[in-house]
Amino acid sequence: MSLAGTIARRTFLIASTAIAGGVAFGVYAVKKPHPNPLLNDLAEGEAAFNPWVKITSHAIILVTPHTDLGQGARSVQAALIAEELDLEWGQFEVSAGEPAAAYYNSALGEENAPYLSTDDSFAASATRTAMAAVFKLLAPQVTGGSSTVPDSFLRLREAGATARETLKKAASRKTGVPAAELSTAAGNVVLPDGSRIPYTELAAEAAKLAPVQGAKLREPNEWRLIGKPMQRLDIVAKSTGALKYGIDLRFDGMVYAAVRTNPRQGGELLSYDAAAAEAMPGVRKVVAVKNGVAVIATSTWRAFKAVDAIECEWGPAPYPAEMRAHWDAVSNSFTEEFLDKVWRDEGDVEAALAGEILEAEYRAPYLAHQPLEPLSAIVKVSDDGVDIWVGHQVPGYAEQRVAAIAGVDVENVHLHNQYVGGSFGHRLEFENVDRAAEIAVQMKGVPVKLTYTREEDFLHDFPRQIAMSRGRGAVKDGRIEALDLSIASVSSSDSQSSRLGQTVPGPDNQIPAGAWTAPYAIPNFRVSAYKTPPLAPTSSWRSVGASTGGFFADCFLDELIHAAGADALEARIAMCKFDVPRKVLEAVGEMSNWGADLGPGRGRGVAYVESFGVPVAEVVDVSVIDDRIRVDRVFVAADVGRIVDPINFDNHVKGAVVWGLGHAINCEITYSDGMAQQTNYHAFEGMRIYNCPEIIVRGLETAEKIRGIGEPPVPPAAPALANAIFAATGKRLREMPFNKFVKFI
Amino acid sequence: MKLTVNGETRTVDAEPDTPLLWALRDDLDLTGTKYGCGIAQCGACTVHLDGQAVRSCQATVALAEGREITTIEGLGGADAPHPVQAAWIEKQVAQCGYCQSGQMMQAAWLLEINPDPSDADIDRAMAGNLCRCGTYPLIREAVKLAAAKMRGA
Ligand code: FES
Ligand code: FES
Numbered sequence: 001m002s003l004a005g006t007i008a009r010r011t012f013l014i015a016s017t018a019i020a021g022g023v024a025f026g027v028y029a030v031k032k033p034h035p036n037p038l039l040n041d042l043a044e045g046e047a048a049f050n051p052w053v054k055i056t057s058h059a060i061i062l063v064t065p066h067t068d069l070g071q072g073a074r075s076v077q078a079a080l081i082a083e084e085l086d087l088e089w090g091q092f093e094v095s096a097g098e099p100a101a102a103y104y105n106s107a108l109g110e111e112n113a114p115y116l117s118t119d120d121s122f123a124a125s126a127t128r129t130a131m132a133a134v135f136k137l138l139a140p141q142v143t144g145g146s147s148t149v150p151d152s153f154l155r156l157r158e159a160g161a162t163a164r165e166t167l168k169k170a171a172s173r174k175t176g177v178p179a180a181e182l183s184t185a186a187g188n189v190v191l192p193d194g195s196r197i198p199y200t201e202l203a204a205e206a207a208k209l210a211p212v213q214g215a216k217l218r219e220p221n222e223w224r225l226i227g228k229p230m231q232r233l234d235i236v237a238k239s240t241g242a243l244k245y246g247i248d249l250r251f252d253g254m255v256y257a258a259v260r261t262n263p264r265q266g267g268e269l270l271s272y273d274a275a276a277a278e279a280m281p282g283v284r285k286v287v288a289v290k291n292g293v294a295v296i297a298t299s300t301w302r303a304f305k306a307v308d309a310i311e312c313e314w315g316p317a318p319y320p321a322e323m324r325a326h327w328d329a330v331s332n333s334f335t336e337e338f339l340d341k342v343w344r345d346e347g348d349v350e351a352a353l354a355g356e357i358l359e360a361e362y363r364a365p366y367l368a369h370q371p372l373e374p375l376s377a378i379v380k381v382s383d384d385g386v387d388i389w390v391g392h393q394v395p396g397y398a399e400q401r402v403a404a405i406a407g408v409d410v411e412n413v414h415l416h417n418q419y420v421g422g423s424f425g426h427r428l429e430f431e432n433v434d435r436a437a438e439i440a441v442q443m444k445g446v447p448v449k450l451t452y453t454r455e456e457d458f459l460h461d462f463p464r465q466i467a468m469s470r471g472r473g474a475v476k477d478g479r480i481e482a483l484d485l486s487i488a489s490v491s492s493s494d495s496q497s498s499r500l501g502q503t504v505p506g507p508d509n510q511i512p513a514g515a516w517t518a519p520y521a522i523p524n525f526r527v528s529a530y531k532t533p534p535l536a537p538t539s540s541w542r543s544v545g546a547s548t549g550g551f552f553a554d555c556f557l558d559e560l561i562h563a564a565g566a567d568a569l570e571a572r573i574a575m576c577k578f579d580v581p582r583k584v585l586e587a588v589g590e591m592s593n594w595g596a597d598l599g600p601g602r603g604r605g606v607a608y609v610e611s612f613g614v615p616v617a618e619v620v621d622v623s624v625i626d627d628r629i630r631v632d633r634v635f636v637a638a639d640v641g642r643i644v645d646p647i648n649f650d651n652h653v654k655g656a657v658v659w660g661l662g663h664a665i666n667c668e669i670t671y672s673d674g675m676a677q678q679t680n681y682h683a684f685e686g687m688r689i690y691n692c693p694e695i696i697v698r699g700l701e702t703a704e705k706i707r708g709i710g711e712p713p714v715p716p717a718a719p720a721l722a723n724a725i726f727a728a729t730g731k732r733l734r735e736m737p738f739n740k741f742v743k744f745i
Numbered sequence: 746m747k748l749t750v751n752g753e754t755r756t757v758d759a760e761p762d763t764p765l766l767w768a769l770r771d772d773l774d775l776t777g778t779k780y781g782c783g784i785a786q787c788g789a790c791t792v793h794l795d796g797q798a799v800r801s802c803q804a805t806v807a808l809a810e811g812r813e814i815t816t817i818e819g820l821g822g823a824d825a826p827h828p829v830q831a832a833w834i835e836k837q838v839a840q841c842g843y844c845q846s847g848q849m850m851q852a853a854w855l856l857e858i859n860p861d862p863s864d865a866d867i868d869r870a871m872a873g874n875l876c877r878c879g880t881y882p883l884i885r886e887a888v889k890l891a892a893a894k895m896r897g898a
């Protein structure tokens with residue numbers, strides 16, 4: 001995620017200063033744990049062994065601080081604790097917890113060091129270590145960057161083991177049996193004679209003890225849960241309509257609000273006339289918010305209708321009003337002035353390109369996130385503080401913003417993190433939270449539920465970066481001799497950090513993401529990133545930079561392989577420098593029976609993109625039926641080192657492929673008169689069930705490090721499809737969405 | 746106005762042109778029915794009106810008055826799930842789950858009128874139900890499993 005990237009880049013600056021200056025920046029401070037937030041409101045007789053496990057006389061509560069965006073985060077976090085704590089499904093409650101420094105993301109720092117994932121040089125590992133340390137000091141609690149599992153895998157098992165050993169010690173004190181002779185099973189400490197003491201009965205005793213540190217973790221062959229199919233904790237509620245999302249909550253005395261802010265994102269409200277709206281049924285109040293107005297009413301629908309009836313005069317957009325100017329700006333930024341960084345430079349590219357070369361230009365549009373649950377937030381401002389009910393990926397930051405809006409101390413702001421109906425990066429932004437807080441301060445003592453209309457949500461989505469690439473290449477003797485890829489893009493990281501009131505100097509590693517990480521040995525290989533000055537504000541969109549960079553790099557590579565007369569998959573395998581990516585490519589070849597004759601009217605393409613350290617290869621099969629493309633099948637191989645829940649893994653990969661393909665086929669956000677022209681799903685369809693291919697997934701577990709799968713299968717989907725369409729039709733698609741150039745079924 | 750929802754008569758405080766969706770959610774706290782688009786593009790708001798799957802963002806309370814309304818809560822619950830819900834649980838279809846009430850209401854209606862749908866039948870009947878998380882492959886499997894359950898297979 002690029003918000004994560006933003007924070008990580010700040011981290012990198014601090015970390016590199018520390019390394020360069022030889023400063024051992026406070027080993028003590030780094031080693032020292034953050035305070036345990038569960039101790040704040042612990043009652044007599046309750047034990048909180050660490051920030052993740054609390055046991056009372058009647059309940060076992062596992063805290064799962066990563067936000068559940070639909071990716072199953074709560075289940076996976078709970079499973080890691082339950083594995084070591086010997087809990088069965090159904091024996092514990094799960095809580096999102098209070099935002100706290102103890103829940104800082106321990107994986108993002110390391111992951112965002114500007115080195116290739118395959119780089120194990122001293123500089124790379126020193127920087128990773130330093131970044132992890134600085135990240136801990138800054139302590140941001142972030143869900144994103146496919147980091148939930150990497151962040152949790154060790155920490156939460158340790159948390160479970162600590163609790164287990166402390167409970168054993170408590171049982172030992174109670175019974176006189178040495179702890180070494182005790183074991184645990186299904187929420188009980190088991191005595192040598194087989195009798196059992198439930199954990200809940202040990203809470204009071206355990207509360208008196210210092211948690212036992214350094215407990216030994218179970219060996220993989222002892223795991224009961226990890227690696228086995230699990231039933232997600234939320235699956236029954238989600239399958240019966242019973243799960244309450246943020247948008248579903250209600251409180252006594254709650255009022256309903258709707259907003260309308262300048263559809264030219266960031267533009268001002270010049271004037272408004274709310275007379276008609278104020279006279280409408282159920283309308284309680286019309287109030288001003290930043291760049292717009294809000295209606296407070298007795299129901300959501302009344303608020304929607306009334307806010308629509310307000311006449312507003314809007315100021316201009318703080319970016320070019322028409323789309324053409326956006327493309328021109330990107331196109332004009334391939335110059336020395338805007339060069340952000342040369343990320344890879346091997347061989348002598350200029351010399352190698354002196355002769356006959358192949359050139360191509362690629363484009364990727366703005367794209368909205370638009371998870372199916374529209375933005376909403378409930379805020380209640382009272383005398384002693386503010387409560388917020390919302391699902392958010394950076395809950396601590398949301399609390400800080402609301403504290404500033406309400407003029408109260410952040411200690412008195414409490415965010416209750418909710419289940420959400422999808423995010424894809426949308427809930428890294430703060431529009432809904434800010435607006436709800438602005439309304440709630442004008443309705444003191446009353447809980448205000450703000451719900452966005454789908455149209456308002458589209459208009460105020462911060463889309464994916466718009467980007468272009470220019471590739472030059474040369475082939476010789478059936479091989480790629482040179483590849484020079486230049487990518488120009490606005491910086492989503494900079495856009496996001498500007499909304500946080502921060503500026504981050506230095507290059508943005510999301511511009512070349514998915515391109516500079518290519519695992520290939522090409523004699524002359526250069527990847528350069530150019531940073532286009534800000535246009536429309538943008539944000540992290542599932543897989544961020546790799547969703548554009550991966551498309552550019554892999555498709556152009558495919559063009560060169562074709563020009564060299566080589567086989568698309570075999571050439572990639574032959575050029576591959578590293579074992580893990582090669583195995584992934586080989587796996588997808590085997591799964592798809594690559595090389596088999598597909599018959600007439602069909603085509604097949606392959607793509608490989610690494611993002612978030614995860615190598616993913618995809619093969620797409622298409623048919624051409626009456627001039628229309630049908631996507632038949634997709635084969636996916638990915639290596640995350642270790643799969644925690646195979647069912648969720650499979651489901652997640654399929655969803656990411658659908659996401660990647662659907663948007664590549666038919667989605668874009670364009671601007672006219674400064675406004676996004678797509679304001680609902682009729683104009684931004686994505687994939688529907690009838691154009692969804694069969695998807696076959698294989699998860700490999702050979703990589704050394706455990707990594708997340710939420711985003712990495714997205715980037716290869718678009719290039720694999722484009723390459724398949726080329727194979728079937730001879731037509732190269734160099735711009736998304738593809739339905740501008742070919743028809744789909 | 747009075748509505749008959751899941752077999753009960755309930756009173757709602759809403760203007761006659763209010764979409765049924767909002768009466769269900771805000772007046773009756775039946776929040777299993779979801780708002781996704783408001784313009785018949787996503788299917789998240791699907792309920793049954795006299796046994797027929799309709800988009801509750803398009804049906805007004807005036808239209809729904811006097812008819813039998815069934816929402817996801819009326820289809821079945823954790824203790825006694827409808828075969829469609831049971832199939833959704835068994836296949837673990839949901840990711841974020843926000844679209845799934847609508848998917849299940851649509852699927853339940855499909856299986857009422859077509860107990861043994863082909864892949865093409867499923868694709869056609871479910872075409873209006875958007876899933877941003879991309880659970881379509883599992884939706885197909887779950888519809889078939891539910892069909893088998895309902896046929897007593
Ligand atoms: S909310 Fe009714 S179809 Fe989308
Ligand atoms: S499961 Fe998230 S929209 Fe369908």
